[in-house]
Amino acid sequence: EVQLVESGGDLVQPGGSLRLSCAASGFTFSGYYMSWVRQAPGKGLEWVANIKSDGSEKDYVDSVKGRFTFSRDNAKNLMYLQMNSLRVEDTAVYYCARNRGPGTGWFDPWGQGTLVAVSS
Amino acid sequence: EIVLTQSPGTLSLSPGERATLSCRASQSVRSSYLGWYQQKPGQAPRLLIYGASSRATGISDRFSGSGSGTDFTLTISRLEPEDFAVYYCQQYAVSPGTFGQGTKVEIK
Numbered sequence: 001e002v003q004l005v006e007s008g009g010d011l012v013q014p015g016g017s018l019r020l021s022c023a024a025s026g027f028t029f030s031g032y033y034m035s036w037v038r039q040a041p042g043k044g045l046e047w048v049a050n051i052k053s054d055g056s057e058k059d060y061v062d063s064v065k066g067r068f069t070f071s072r073d074n075a076k077n078l079m080y081l082q083m084n085s086l087r088v089e090d091t092a093v094y095y096c097a098r099n100r101g102p103g104t105g106w107f108d109p110w111g112q113g114t115l116v117a118v119s120s
Numbered sequence: 121e122i123v124l125t126q127s128p129g130t131l132s133l134s135p136g137e138r139a140t141l142s143c144r145a146s147q148s149v150r151s152s153y154l155g156w157y158q159q160k161p162g163q164a165p166r167l168l169i170y171g172a173s174s175r176a177t178g179i180s181d182r183f184s185g186s187g188s189g190t191d192f193t194l195t196i197s198r199l200e201p202e203d204f205a206v207y208y209c210q211q212y213a214v215s216p217g218t219f220g221q222g223t224k225v226e227i228k
């Protein structure tokens with residue numbers, strides 16, 4: 001069964017840092033682009049970042065560029081989102097997702113999500 | 121950036137009725153690179169449709185997608201109790217991939 005499990009969400013103060021992890025299983029992790037997508041409380045979905053299958057290329061939404069870093073460890077089937085200089089507006093459930101298809105890809109499947117709350 | 125606008129915001133229907141959800145793009149979505157997702161409260165989104173009209177694995181044939189260019193539609197032929205949820209469209213033709221704001225299908 002293809003599965004993604006996120007961890008690392010927490011309550012953090014503005015300006016703080018947090019690292020999210022996503023463990024993949026049930027598929028050849030090293031063969032896929034992967035993404036992070038977030039959802040602020042009561043709001044819609046926002047793509048945050050993606051990473052090429054070998055980790056050599058990454059892309060970010062403008063609002064997190066220079067603050068978030070996406071990385072992966074294909075030997076361990078893990079991916080990470082290092083989040084620095086966190087802002088109140090970064091508060092959201094963060095989902096990891098597998099990219100499929102052409103272009104920037106659709107997302108299937110998704111993990112269950114991990115909550116990041118940024119507040120003083 | 122391609123902006124996706126979904127309508128209506130909320131659709132109030134009874135089980136057994138037909139649901140028609142619209143997704144309009146601010147510019148043409150090349151090659152119909154558009155997907156649809158279902159999200160229930162407290163759950164992650166689930167892929168329903170990709171390529172505007174291809175059903176994802178395990179998705180009931182009650183769900184169908186259509187459209188091209190700037191206008192896309194998700195149709196649920198006969199609503200089952202488990203279909204009441206929020207639905208999002210997503211374009212993946214241009215980076216950043218963007219989502220619509222969602223349509224809530226609620227029980228009337």
